[in-house]
Amino acid sequence: MKGYEAVIGLEIHVELKTASKIFCSSSAHFGAEPNANVCPVCLGLPGVLPVLNKRVVEYGIRAALALNCEVARFSKFDRKNYYYPDLPKNYQISQYDLPLAQHGYLEIDTGNGRKRIGITRVHMEEDAGKLVHQGTVTTTPYSLVDYNRTGVPLLEIVSEPDMRSPEEARAYAEKLRSIIQFTGISDCKMEEGSLRVDANVSVRPAGSQGFGVKTEIKNVNSFRALARALTYEIERQISVLEEGGRIVQETRTWDEGKGVTLPLRSKEEAHDYRYFPEPDLPPLVISREWVEEIRRTLPELPDARRERYMKEYGLPAYDAGVLTTTREMGDYFEACVRLYPRPKTVSNWVMGELARLLNATNTEITASPVKPEQLATLLKLIDDGTISGKIAKTVFEEMFNTGKDPQAVVEEQGLVQISDAAAIKAVVEKVIAANPKVVADFKQGKDKALGFLVGQVMKETRGKANPQLVNQLLKESLE
């Protein structure tokens, strides 16, 4: 990167979770049998006509407002013409020169503080179907077409070329997902394709204001892949330039396995989409009243919630940021804090143990086997001395695996903390007697020795001894 600066812009497609498709009443739900969610309209049979789903516009406005955009009073649909077997009409109904909304932004955290990334436009369009190849697209003897996704509503959100590093691009994409997900209009699941990211990237000499020749990268299937693909592509472009070569404007595809971007099609091979106004749909006139009505129903968004967590709960910025990545995570945290009002402790558990087990088992937080009430109860058991903090982690894992209440786990496994001073005292005496050399070390001022002795006591009690009491009794006995 030495001497160069990257310029990155992202085009993100978000699938809206409306009940029906954008121009017909077929179900828009993911995961049905192939070609189950179709009708003459989304199949583009001769003679059918599109009718705009009002909910799609409402969701689009909701996203636009959450992204600080200006919603157009007058907008229209256009046809984007290209041939592909997954596109039944061989044109896609999209929006070209008068999109739903423009001129927005969102803010990301960078190493140098907050940075505002511009959002050029938000527009509505219909999704295409899916080709099912037998093997790869180049070797398949034939392909099957599934039109379930055809006509599922999409928002395309185009950023300004405001990002300067793969990390910023990733932060933008993740922030955008959070915001959209908070508004409740999309699941934003990259693995199911309900959030798709294409990246435009170019490099230029550091300090220069002009733009280099850009390439577009497709087929990035995770945020990690986005950052990796951009890192690779930036390095590639720099080495081409360093070797005296020129960047070719082209579309490239990310090969996740090989970790490289590969040419897909050049500018010359690019489609001429022959956009023109969709004659089957009248222009869309959006009243200010409707926009304001939708604005009033906007939920609290990630940035506002993060601020609130810092102010109201005294959480560090890092915790507040992580907990507001998804609406569900914040909701879980708040539900737990309501029952156990020590926010930092709850935050540690949610970001630590809970997040670890959810990730390991690929579970959504809404489907967590440990409910917020159960976590709160567990934390109270630590506070009242029933179990130690260390044992609590064991209990939590058991709760996560079985869905049982903490008390039940503690009782079944006999994990109740020993806070009986006499019982601990006996173990302490035994440990002191068995370790004369360590005791001698301690008396010579080696503090570490105390830790070893504590560990021995805990081991003897299978971790159940109250650690404070062990410490206290050991010190008394040794003095």
Next chain:
Amino acid sequence: MDLCFQPAHELGRLLREKKVSAVELTGAVYSRIDAVESRVKAYLLTLKEEALNQARAVDAALAAGEELPPLAGIPLAVKDNICLHGVETTCASKILKGFIPPYDATVIERLKEQRVVFTGKTNMDEFAMGSSTENSGFYPTANPWNLERVPGGSSGGSAAAVAAGEAVLALGSDTGGSIRQPASFCGVVGLKPTYGLVSRYGLVAFASSLDQIGPITRDVRDCALLLNAIAGHDPRDSTSAPQEVPDYTEFLVPHVKGFRIGIPREYVGEGIAPEVRAVLNRVVELLEGMGVQVEETSLPHVRYSLPAYYLIAPAEASSNLARYDGVRYGLRVPAEDVVTMYKKTRSQGFGAEVKRRVMLGTYALSAGYYDAYYLKALKVRTLIRRDFDEAFKRFDLILSPTAPTPAFKIGEKVADPLAMYLSDIFTLAVNLAGVPAISVPGGFAGHLPVGVQFIGPPFAEGQLFRVAYALEQETGLAAKRPAL
């Protein structure tokens, strides 16, 4: 009495008075089809069995004393670009051979509620692109008044079917004159409704911003009755107008005194056959005799109608017809890969005129040409619309010939597309402006019928019917039938 040549309103009365049964009427129409269809070739497909079943059901309902809608039991032919559930719909194109729609067009749904009897699907220029029905992918239709002549187009099959007594009523579609010009050539009444009055759902699109379905009938009253049945808002067509539809038969009064009618000088200049001019002059005399004020006026931009139309319509068509690619339905010419399959299917499936327009439209929309062609055409369209707005401040209606000539000979213009396009010179502007127009028989040129066109402001179909009806009473031409 020859049932096949009675108007629907008269047949409806006979049915209700049980002087005729629906089965008799349908049987008479099919006898007529048996007698003349081999010469006229109005149909691509007939539905005799289904039609007789529908007729029997109507008779049963009448026998049971049910009150039936005005068009119950009336045989009606459907242009083959309108979808009828379960019946092959090809738009007279080889590329759609075998396509059977799993749905009814909205107009068909409404006519089923009326308990109309569907006789069959009529021939047309492929995808409604043409003015003579010679562009049918299957065979041309002949004009019942002279079998060596064209019936006009693109709704030539529907107009010929009504004229030949092979149907009582017919549906056509009009994108640039495709109802009115064949109505003129075949001596019947044809209406292009205001854009948005009749649902386009189930009409296979040619040029979406211009297409309208409309009636082709034996007389003006039938035209009003059929429009009553098919007009009105449809939530499945976003371009359909959300407004109340009157009973159009209430406008059928023979009083037109004080009506102001303008004749645009652009429509009576060069290029009009003398016999057509003579018919127009005679019509003006008749109207003036009824107390109508007829004056010359001007629509300064209509002379750009043809170039504007031949950019807008092909542009939309190039996109609308993109779906015929062999992937899902209709013709597929197999090939080693999908792109080759597309090319072979479309090369073999489409006829020359369709290919010409798809190429024109693709070109007009291409990067670098859009502003010069398509966008410019849209601007011209706006100017034409304003011309009509201005004219209707001074006139109730506008009058013109429907077509510059009577029916021409089969083969006469096939080698010269531009000459063929000029056949619609008086009808194109109406579609560009979105206004309604009716073609009604005005007289004869020898043995060939000649129609005149009344154009009205948006949603003034009632006024069109009123004047057309009054004229029809004067000319008595509704009773004329070809000696076939």
